[in-house]
Amino acid sequence: MVTVKFFAQVREIAGVDSLTISLPQPPTIAALRTQLMRQSAALNDALQGNVLMAHNQTLCNGETKLNEHDEVAFFPPVTGG
Amino acid sequence: MVTVKFFAQVREIAGVDSLTISLPQPPTIAALRTQLMRQSAALNDALQGNVLMAHNQTLCNGETKLNEHDEVAFFPPVTGG
């Protein structure tokens, strides 16, 4: 299982703060994202377009490999400061 | 008459904070400086080399014309901040 977190617009559109899901095949973030987008219209909308990804709290790209118990996050470009 | 002020090293070497002197001929700061340097060994030493000049409290160069009651100052490159 991996934990998936959503933030800001992505969280609001997904309608959920976080969820757990079994490790995708292949075990990459790109595969996880595709799997989530197929799961519901809300997740499909939430994960479309310019969405950033973090793996165990570090920014990453779609190639990043996942392991059991990892934490993944999806969020829009940041706007702090 | 013009008022002449000295600051920092220039003041210490001149051995005087300020003095008054009659308008030089020609009435320029360069002529005033030459006249002062002839007046004493101390003033000669004080006004040698890289000395900045101000006319009525604005930085100026040797060409600057003087009038009666003007204020002139001589001082080294600044080191504040």
Added chain:
Amino acid sequence: MVFARVQTNDFSQQALYDELCGGAVSQGAGAIVTFTGLVRDFNAQGGIQGIELEYYPGMTESALNALLTQASQRFDIVDAGIIHRVGKLANHAQIVWVGTASQHREQAFLAATFIMDMLKQSVPIWKKEWQGDQATWVVAKTNDDKAAMRWLSENQDNACD
């Protein structure tokens, strides 16, 4: 030495300045630069009534600390700190504070500019603006990307050469 905090409560300029200088003066610091970001009372659409900031507990703090480490490696600074507020903030409230201490003023200015540019592009914090009872997420600015890219495309420590 360096410090980074995410908090809901307000911060004191004097307290943060004192915290930054505490260790920095004994390390030869002669130049302190601070940046403070405030909530503006308008956006391109008109007046707003405050903002709300969301963050990613854990990752946000790590990203701020990583940014301070980067700044310390890249610039000749002896100390630096970042405070970022989250939650609801009224118009004119303080949002973020960045402070840098160096022996040389140029390095203190560059490090503070770098930290703010990179923070706006890489630290997971998101802002929404309130207009009446509607809150709208702020869209990331192309300008902010450009400001960050400037540092990434350089091999030099100095943004101006």
Added chain:
Amino acid sequence: MVFARVQTNDFSQQALYDELCGGAVSQGAGAIVTFTGLVRDFNAQGGIQGIELEYYPGMTESALNALLTQASQRFDIVDAGIIHRVGKLANHAQIVWVGTASQHREQAFLAATFIMDMLKQSVPIWKKEWQGDQATWVVAKTNDDKAAMRWLSENQDNACD
């Protein structure tokens, strides 16, 4: 709006910050940058025991005000201030404070950098350093001339392009 003062007594970071922000927030300021210069406890020759600053009453204040006017014309700032201390100052004491307020952080950073660079080259203030019972006048730095020249040789508002 802008303020410039020469004084012997110390200054408070909080009081100056509040003075700068007082009018600035209603003019849309979202970015405040401050610079503080401190007395360092050493020079190239070794440890020092404080400094002493001389100024030109009248001209120094005019030069500081002229510098703020220049900065306001050159950069997109809504307010700015300078405080410079004179007289005897102990090691680690505050010497100078510069603050700028702008709608945009880049302009606030550039204006503060500009004011410090130009102050070091054009404002009549002179520093001597105490070592034991000997005081030595500080010699103007070539680096400070270069920093100021950078601004004079530019047609652009931005030092980095």
